[in-house]
Structure formats: structure tokens, C-alpha cells
Amino acid sequence: MTRRITRTLLVLTSVLLVLAVVPLAVSLTARERVAFRDSQRAATRVIAAAAEEHLSDHRPPGALRGELAAAARAGDCAAVYDASGRLVARTSCGAAVGEEARELVTGVLAGHEPEGPENEGRLLTAEPAGEVHRPAGAVVLARSATPYHARVAAIWGWAAVITAAGLGASVLLSVRLARWVSRPLSALDTTARKLGEGALDERADVGGGPPEVRWLAATFNTMAARTEALLHGHRAVIADVSHQLRTPLTALRLRLDVLAAGAQGGTAAELAAAQEEVARLSRLVDGLLAVARAEQATPRPAAVRVGEVVAERVAAWAPVAEERGVRLAARAGPDVCAALGHGHLEQILDNLIANAVEAVAAGGSVTVGHRPEPGVVRVSVTDDGPGMPDELKAVAFRRFGHPRARGTGLGLAIVHRLVTANGGTARLRDTPGGGLTVVLDLPRWS
Known part of the structure; x- marks a missing residue:
């Protein structure tokens, strides 16, 4: 400018x-x-x-x-x-x-x-x-x-001096004017970037620049204050819901455990079914809370070594996959960093690997790979399970978008919210030969 x-x-x-x-x-x-x-x-x-x-x-x-x-x-x-x-x-x-x-x-x-x-x-x-x-x-x-x-030379000499002085004054004036206008805009841009990275208490300076820029800064501060209030309100609601729902569910599960310990016959079967429903309800509440937290995520990007995180999560899930008879492996790739919030890639991979391991039958395989692309890091989780129809792929990233999911049906919704909050994209495609591949394009750290 x-x-x-x-x-x-x-x-x-x-x-x-x-x-x-x-x-x-x-x-x-x-x-x-x-x-x-x-x-x-x-x-x-x-x-x-x-x-x-x-x-x-x-x-x-x-x-x-x-x-x-x-x-x-x-x-x-x-x-x-x-x-x-x-x-x-x-x-x-x-x-x-x-x-x-x-x-x-x-x-x-x-x-x-x-x-x-x-x-x-x-x-x-x-x-x-x-x-x-x-x-x-x-x-x-x-x-x-x-x-x-x-005398003619003096006239033109003075004309040249006046022109040079005018141009010099114009340069100084234009630089001062440009800085007067651009500095508050640059500060506003910095504040907006910090706000987008999660610093909700950031506010713009409304004391410098032209009136229009000061009005813009004041409007931005009003928007930032309302955003902060809304996010804090949502977080408070999530905390309250988490406490108010988990506590009675835990108490109910304990009572059912006590009753089931001395139950016989049909009563024991009914109590076991009730325990299973309570456990399912607990998982559903945890999943909904996880989605809500992902939707409110305001990440502060940091350099994340994708290869290290992939190897770590594959190693962590290897016993679970082995117990189910599924081959879980990480495809080697170059050392590349993605710009993600702290802990987000781990949470994304946990949900994707859990879904893939549950979807694949015994003897199947799940492969996690990554490679650099222009401006992004592409991460893929590939399985050779039953796959997913096209109509389900279109809604899979929504809450409960997969009605036939074995779990809560919220894993892909959590993945989508976290990926998009970090500026990436997520999509589903068929695995050649059968199965499903989740492809993530994550912003590359520069």
C-alpha cells in the first residue's frame, strides 16, 4: 500500500x-x-x-x-x-x-x-x-x-529546483500518508490473525489512522468481543453438559453393576442389556462433546512432524489391530512438517484408525501414509474393508452421517471439524480393489 x-x-x-x-x-x-x-x-x-x-x-x-x-x-x-x-x-x-x-x-x-x-x-x-x-x-x-x-539558464535552473523540491516534498508526504493509513491496517491484520489463532482477548488499536480505519478497528473489536463471549459461553455449556451427564451416567452404571452382581436368569440378561445401553450412551455423550470441542477449535499452528506422529499412532494402535486380526502399517514417507494445532493430528489419526480397524474384517489391512504436495501435506488412511456407497460418502462427515456405523457415527465428523479448523480439507474415495481411503490435505509448514 x-x-x-x-x-x-x-x-x-x-x-x-x-x-x-x-x-x-x-x-x-x-x-x-x-x-x-x-x-x-x-x-x-x-x-x-x-x-x-x-x-x-x-x-x-x-x-x-x-x-x-x-x-x-x-x-x-x-x-x-x-x-x-x-x-x-x-x-x-x-x-x-x-x-x-x-x-x-x-x-x-x-x-x-x-x-x-x-x-x-x-x-x-x-x-x-x-x-x-x-x-x-x-x-x-x-x-x-x-x-x-x-538569466534564461537561471530561470530554468530555479524551475528544476522547484520541481525537485516539490517531488521530494511529495515523496515525504506520500510516505507519511501511506504509513498513516497502512500501519493501523497492518496492526489490524496482525490482531485478526492472532484472534484466528485462538487469542480471543486480542483487540485492535482504535487510536491511529484515518477515521474510517478507526471505525473499522472499533467494529472489529465489537465482533471480537462477541465472538469471545459466544465461545466462552459454548465452552461453559460443554463443561456443564459434560459434568451433568457423566456424573449420573457413572452413578447409574455403578448401580447396575451392583444389581447385576446378584441377579439370576432373565433378570441378569436384562441388567446386562441395560449396562450395554448405558455404556453406549456414555460413548455417545463423549462423542458429542468431542465434536463440539472440535467445532470450537481455534488452533495456533505449530510445526508438526507428520512422519513421527503417524509412526507413533500406528504403534499405539498396533495391539488393538493385532487383537482383531488386522494388519496395521505405516507407509514410509519423507520428513515433512504440517501447520496444525497441538495434538490435533493425533486426535485425527486416532479416529481414522479406530474407524478403519473396526470396519475391516479379520485378515484385512489398514495402511497410513503421507507425502508432500504443493503447499500441503497429504495424509491417507487406506483400508480394504467393505467400503462405503457414494450416497453415504456425501454425508459421512456430518454427525451421525453413517447410520450403519458400528460406533457412535461421530468419528469422521470430529476429523472433518479438526481438519477444516486448521485450514485443510478431507475427502473420501474408494480404495482400488475394494475398501475406503480417507485423504487429508493439511497445510504445510513453511
């Missing part, structure tokens, strides 16, 4: 400076040329007045020589011609004689008012001595253009 604002203001300032400074410099240059020409013509007319007295009134040339001497002291070159174009007098400098000077004299004697060109760094001008239409002669004055060029 800082660069975009700086570039935009710099372009706008450059355009404004060009539109303002360049025409001003051109105008001042033209005025300087007019002033220089007027001054030169005035000096030429003074000499022409003295030349008229000498040529028309036949007065002594003393006054004319004095004016020519004054012109020479001023650094000018002057020459006086009579009505026939003959050179009458001149300064020691010869810049006022020559072909160009004679052309000017011819034009003046013909009644024109020509303006001479610049010749070897000098500007020529000619004035009639006497009346314009019947002059008694003509005067040509050559003046060095160096002072004129110096």
Missing part, C-alpha cells in the same frame, strides 16, 4: 508541477528575451539620435563618437551607416559590420523594422537614424547574448 500511494501521489505531483512550472518558465524566458531586446533597441536608438544630428543636421561627430564610446564601454559593438549604406563610424569591435549587418541596414533604409539573428553569441538589432520612411542612415548594434542566456 505504501508503494502504491507513493507512486500515485508522485505521478500526480509530477503532472501538476509540469503543468505549472514549465509554462511559467517558458513565459519568463519569453519576457526575458523581450526585455533584453527592448534594452538593446533603446541603446540603439540613443546612438541613432546622435547619428541623425550628424547625418541630417551636419553637426560635428563628437556626440556620435561619445555614444559609440559609451556603447563600447558597455561591451556592445555598434556601426553607423549613411542613407546610401556606406559605413560612417563604428566601434573598434567589428561584430556590427558584415553581411548580416548590411542586410539589416538595407531593410531599415527601405522602411522596414527587421530584427537581426544571433550571430556568434551576439544579437543584432538595427534602428533608422531619423524618420522611419526617409531615414538619414541606420545604426546596427550587436550585444552579447551571454547575460540573456545566463
